[in-house]
Amino acid sequence: MNPETLLGDTVIDAVSAVFMVVGALMSLGAAIGLLRFPDLMSRMHAATKPQVLGLFLLLFALGLQLRTWWAWPVLVVAWLFQLLTVPVSAHMVGRAGYRTKHLHPELLSSDELEAVVQQAAGKRGFDDENPAGFNPDDAGSPDRRGRLDGGPGAGSA
Amino acid sequence: MMQLVLTVTAVVLSLAAAGAIIRIAIGPSLLDRVLAADVLLAIFGAALCIDMAVNRHLNNLMLLVALSIIGFVGSVTVARFVADRRESVRES
Numbered sequence: 001m002n003p004e005t006l007l008g009d010t011v012i013d014a015v016s017a018v019f020m021v022v023g024a025l026m027s028l029g030a031a032i033g034l035l036r037f038p039d040l041m042s043r044m045h046a047a048t049k050p051q052v053l054g055l056f057l058l059l060f061a062l063g064l065q066l067r068t069w070w071a072w073p074v075l076v077v078a079w080l081f082q083l084l085t086v087p088v089s090a091h092m093v094g095r096a097g098y099r100t101k102h103l104h105p106e107l108l109s110s111d112e113l114e115a116v117v118q119q120a121a122g123k124r125g126f127d128d129e130n131p132a133g134f135n136p137d138d139a140g141s142p143d144r145r146g147r148l149d150g151g152p153g154a155g156s157a
Numbered sequence: 158m159m160q161l162v163l164t165v166t167a168v169v170l171s172l173a174a175a176g177a178i179i180r181i182a183i184g185p186s187l188l189d190r191v192l193a194a195d196v197l198l199a200i201f202g203a204a205l206c207i208d209m210a211v212n213r214h215l216n217n218l219m220l221l222v223a224l225s226i227i228g229f230v231g232s233v234t235v236a237r238f239v240a241d242r243r244e245s246v247r248e249s
Binding site: 013014016017020021023024025026027028030031032034035040043044047050051054055058059061062064065066071074075078081082085086088089092093095096097100102 | 159161162165166169170172173175176177179180186188189191192193195196199202203206207209210213215218222225226228229233236237239
């Protein structure tokens, strides 16, 4: 083997070693964040690190170590799959956390959901004042179903 | 060098898994536990990746994808059916 390929080999090894160590440190950062942050929302912020950036670094290191071209599309697909599913589950967890009041409102820099919740609560209050206006046929309407699913009253269930 | 990397990452990932397990144990709410379980799954995925990279094979790749499906389905399901049973809102 000539010295140039040997040098290239060492460089690739070094880069992938750095990526592997940094990717593992992402997991450690997530664990420290889980233990130290005060509420669910900030813990969610820490939890995303190994799921997206950590996995990217480790798959990149894996592709470098394999030293083939055909493996890269598979690795990209694996990462894209994670990239598509993680925001959906984080959205669901965050939504459930907001509904069940697992947050410290004073720590939020902006609460864009609050106006919507206030509006829905106002609408519900109007309905509650007119129980006679309740129409059984209306029970399956999107408006009512939306309220049963997760209106502001869901937190007290 | 790969042996050194393997040792370092094994130590780091073990500490991370210990932290996630502690968070699963102390809670305090169901959503915190779900989140910590998700992180634990991500740590397992990282361990699989490092095993593949150090030993230069692709045997665990399908396991990695399956792991992310499990994490996704699990957290979405639990988040969908979670309910607040705490006495005081200020617990967490």
